[in-house]
Structure formats: structure tokens, C-alpha cells
Amino acid sequence: MTHLNSTQILLASRPTGWPTGENFEVRTVPLAELADGQVRVRNEFISVDPYMRGRMNDTRSYVAPYQIGGQISGGAVGEVIESRAPELPVGTLVLHQHGWSDVVQADAAAFSLVPKIPGVPNSLRLHMMGMTGLTAWVGLKVVAQMKAGDTVFISGAAGAVGTAAGQIAKLLGAKRVIGSAGSDAKVQLLKDKYGYDAAFNYKNGDISGQLHALAPEGIDVYFDNVGGEHLEAALDAFNDGGRGALCGAISSYNSTQPSQGPGNLANMITRGLKLQGFTLANYLEHAGEFSSQMGQWFAEGKIAYDETIVEGIEHTVEAFIQMMQGKNVGKMLVRI
Known part of the structure; x- marks a missing residue:
């Protein structure tokens, strides 16, 4: 021994x-x-x-x-x-x-x-072939019930979950996928490598205005990794019946003060929105289906990382x- x-x-x-x-x-x-x-x-x-x-x-x-x-x-x-x-x-x-x-x-x-x-x-x-990819899959397909033809917005899109979510959304038939990231280089990477139709640098400010410019017809699904101003921007941009999968809120993780909530939560009522937080432990029964599909996509050369x-x-x-x-x-x- x-x-x-x-x-x-x-x-x-x-x-x-x-x-x-x-x-x-x-x-x-x-x-x-x-x-x-x-x-x-x-x-x-x-x-x-x-x-x-x-x-x-x-x-x-x-x-x-x-x-x-x-x-x-x-x-x-x-x-x-x-x-x-x-x-x-x-x-x-x-x-x-x-x-x-x-x-x-x-x-x-x-x-x-x-x-x-x-x-x-x-x-x-x-x-990509583990919990990160499964998180993106579950958030889009199960929690937000994304449908072919949806317009999808993903915050924190250049991170591990975001790069998986953008690709999965496109492969599931999203009409348009929009992401946010923290630098111009990451924005370009999202569009060049990860199949995002459009992306913006949130550090340039006016997140809601930047999102509206890239999604003038609104969004149907929001995958949230960031919270804060991103969530408020998504609530402004949602079409009627929009769905949000709340995966993370990294913008507040290191804050020493209580986070201020979005000022437009009434949109959930007037537009019939659904926002659902989730943690992966409650959805592990989907791991087999995800592994099979992700393995096929990898074999077909459809996944970047x-x-x-x-x-x-x-x-x-x-x-x-x-x-x-x-x-x-x-x-x-x-x-x-």
C-alpha cells in the first residue's frame, strides 16, 4: 500500500x-x-x-x-x-x-x-458534458420550456453555463439568441464561435436599451446567470407569455448590502410572465436524455467549448x- x-x-x-x-x-x-x-x-x-x-x-x-x-x-x-x-x-x-x-x-x-x-x-x-451542460439544458428545455422559434436572451453568456446555453438554444430551434458579456472580445467570441445571433457588452451601460436594440420584437425566454439589472432588462423586453429560468445572480454574490429588486415586476402580471428559479439537484432525472443528446451533438461536430x-x-x-x-x-x- x-x-x-x-x-x-x-x-x-x-x-x-x-x-x-x-x-x-x-x-x-x-x-x-x-x-x-x-x-x-x-x-x-x-x-x-x-x-x-x-x-x-x-x-x-x-x-x-x-x-x-x-x-x-x-x-x-x-x-x-x-x-x-x-x-x-x-x-x-x-x-x-x-x-x-x-x-x-x-x-x-x-x-x-x-x-x-x-x-x-x-x-x-x-x-459541457457534465453538470454545466445539463444545467443549460434543464433551464432551457424543462424550466423555461423553450420552443422552436423563440427569441432567447442569456445573461453572463461567455461563462461556462452561458456558452453551453447559447448553443443548446440554437440546436433546439431558437429563432434568435442574444447574449450579454463583460468585454468586447467576449461579445465577438459569442457571435463567432458560439452561434449567438447578437450580443452586447453590459459594461457599456444601459442594459435594457442595448437589449431592446438587439431584440426590438421582444424576447420569449430569458436564461439568467446574473440577476440585478439584467433581470430588470429582461422583464422590460419580455413578450406576453414569456418564461424565465433563473439559474444564478452573480452580480450580487459579493455585495455587502441587500440587493435591490427589479422595479418592473408588475410586468409579470400584465404580460402573463413566468419566472422560475431552479437548482440542478431537483432535475437529475433528465441527465440520461441530456447525455444522449449532447453525445450525439459532439459526434456531429456541433458543440464548441x-x-x-x-x-x-x-x-x-x-x-x-x-x-x-x-x-x-x-x-x-x-x-x-
Whole structure:
């Protein structure tokens, strides 16, 4: 039995406003010998995601907050390097939620076996072919009930979920897909690579005016990753019977003051709108259908993706903060 150490990143204190390195602790701990039914996994990639910021607050949410002194959990993909569980032999690729560490050891039931696909990076299991892609699929198809011919607006469109959602919307038959992003370069990327019919830089201001200029006939579906002014702009732009899937509100995650709600919520009444927040855990029954469809689209060469990869477990916090600042294109990952 090989004895290894595990480098883990813990929550040292709860951030006030923007997180800093002082809110985290890097700790190296020795791993015990494997027990029957356990496996040891060397992570290849770990994920940093916007929802993690909410879990750093001690508030009620859809998932329990991180505990002070506890490891930051979240998505990771890696390979079994030692095993005392016959169902997960050495060399098996697995997904798990043990999060920010280089090596993890636990019962086999805590890991999900995923096949290695020739020519497809394992990292895609953490975004386009994993929970990120499924989130976009569920938000559009199940929550917002997008129909062929709809005009769709996606905020935060250059991020991991946004780049997936724009492509999925087009493949599901959207008439027009519009996105917002935080730089002119990202706006151009959305149009050149991800099939967006139009996009705008929200940092130029007047989000509602920019959206109206690109969707003068209104929008039917809104996929929200940002909240705040973007949500208010969508409420202005909705056609009668419009539907919104509220996935995230990153504009307020680091705010130290209560967020001000949209001033035009009455449009929900006068236009018969439906806005529904969702978290993926309540829709996992759709994973099989999504995997089949996404696999087919990949095989047909219809899916593009970007990854922003930071090297080394020691730079995980830096990667997380950069992701929160919008410095990534596509999925932000840490390669171990």
C-alpha cells in the first residue's frame, strides 16, 4: 500500500464582500491505509464555480454552507490510483464532489464511474458534458420550456453555463439568441464561435436599451446567470407569455448590502410572465436524455467549448477569484 499525502483547501473564515486568500487555508494531511470498499483517487481537474461563493456565507440556501475549517467541496474528475473496491479498479475515471484537493480517499459509493472518450478531454466531464451542460439544458428545455422559434436572451453568456446555453438554444430551434458579456472580445467570441445571433457588452451601460436594440420584437425566454439589472432588462423586453429560468445572480454574490429588486415586476402580471428559479439537484432525472443528446451533438461536430485552465492545486483560490471577476472564457478549471 502506497502512503500518500493529500493537499486540501479549507475555508478559514467567511468572506465579507469579495473573498481573498486570507479566507482560505492550504493543508497537507496524511492519508490512512485504504479500508475495504474504499478507493484513492488522484484528481486531474477540479472545478471552481459561482455557487461556491454562496456556500461560504452562513445563510440558508439550497445546500448547506461550508463549515469553517472544512474542505471546499465541489466537482472534480480523476483516476483511481488504488482500490479495495472491485467495482472501481485502478485506472477507472471517476467524477465526485470532494472538491478542492489533489488526492481524495473515500468509499467507492462517493464516486461515479464515467467512460473515457477517445479524443475528448476528461475535463469536459466537469462542464459541457457534465453538470454545466445539463444545467443549460434543464433551464432551457424543462424550466423555461423553450420552443422552436423563440427569441432567447442569456445573461453572463461567455461563462461556462452561458456558452453551453447559447448553443443548446440554437440546436433546439431558437429563432434568435442574444447574449450579454463583460468585454468586447467576449461579445465577438459569442457571435463567432458560439452561434449567438447578437450580443452586447453590459459594461457599456444601459442594459435594457442595448437589449431592446438587439431584440426590438421582444424576447420569449430569458436564461439568467446574473440577476440585478439584467433581470430588470429582461422583464422590460419580455413578450406576453414569456418564461424565465433563473439559474444564478452573480452580480450580487459579493455585495455587502441587500440587493435591490427589479422595479418592473408588475410586468409579470400584465404580460402573463413566468419566472422560475431552479437548482440542478431537483432535475437529475433528465441527465440520461441530456447525455444522449449532447453525445450525439459532439459526434456531429456541433458543440464548441472553451476552457480557462489554471495549473496547480496551490492556485485554486486564485482561479476561483478570477472566475468571480469574469476573467475566464468558458469553464474555469484547475489542473492538478
